[in-house]
Amino acid sequence: MKIFAIDIGSNSVRLACIADGKTLFKRLETTRLGEGLSKTGKLSAGAIERTASAVSNFAEFAEKEGADKLYVFATAAVRSAENGAEFTSRVKELCGITVDVISGEAEAKCGILGALRGNDGGIIDVGGASTEVTVQHVGKTVYAKSLNVGAVRLFDLAGRDKAKLEKVIKEKISDYGDFHLNCRSERSEEPRMFAIGGTATTLASVKHGLKVYDPAITDGTVLTQNEVKELSEKFLRLSVEEVRALDGMEPRRADVIGGGCLLLFKIMQKLKIETITVSESDNLEGYVLLKEGGF
DSSP, rough: OOOEEEOOOSSSEEEEEEEEEEEEEEEEEEOOTTTTTTHHOOOOOOHHHHHHHHHHHHHHHHHTTTSSSEEEEOOHHHHSSTHHHHHHHHHHHHHHHOOOEHHHHHHHHHHHHHHTTTTTTEEEEOOOOOOEEEEEEETTEEEEEEOOHHHHHHHHHHOOOOHHHHHHHHHHHGGGHHHHHHHHTTTTSSOEEEESSSSHHHHHHHTTTOSSSOOHHHHHHHEEEHHHHHHHHHHHSHHHHHHTTTOOGGGGGGHHHHHHHHHHHHHHTTTTTEEEOOOOOOOOHHHHHHHHHOO
């Protein structure tokens, strides 16, 4: 059975093709659905149109590729926008698809299921409009928190100004509370932490200096807290054009990657996470696993 899934995020729309328990390929279209959301509380007309069009195009592609099933879900930008229903209606109008707008808790569950496949550990998922930190032990969630802060929201609020970004991030991530107390109440050892999402995979790609993006190389990349710190400083020191020119950089992420990277570093620092492993398997796989009850 060939299953396709579309993830409508705040920065990009992603498509995955999954068959026989394996992800055959993924596609991405950067549409910046969440641009300006932090300032207006609404999705802009332009963002709605280009994102709905991308979803429709991916759905048409999936049909041509012989999809047996197609799942379409949306995350933080749609669920938090005052006019999120306007977006889902536009998608329905264009291609007849009903979008499943999932909660922050469901998003975290999908992410950890996709990355860990039931194993112990945790994830940090820095998205465009929200960030999830989740840890599980022996099949039980011992820590889960979703916050309305991400790479696109940070860019809207603070641009690429490091001082402003640090101020916003400090305020936002204070809600993560005493992570270690919660986790250690259920486990004696530190959880192995993974990073999922576009910020993390871009950092891995830059670390390897990839001329052409290759998930077989980025998957499993280990990033230290210091490496993430140094990359955030580099991205914010360089101009957007210079960042865009770096080997491994996804060009359409160049303006927001500095804030997203700084956010990941500050979370690692606050939660005392020394290393993090990048996972290419994420909420796309996790959503399908939830719907299918396993591959």
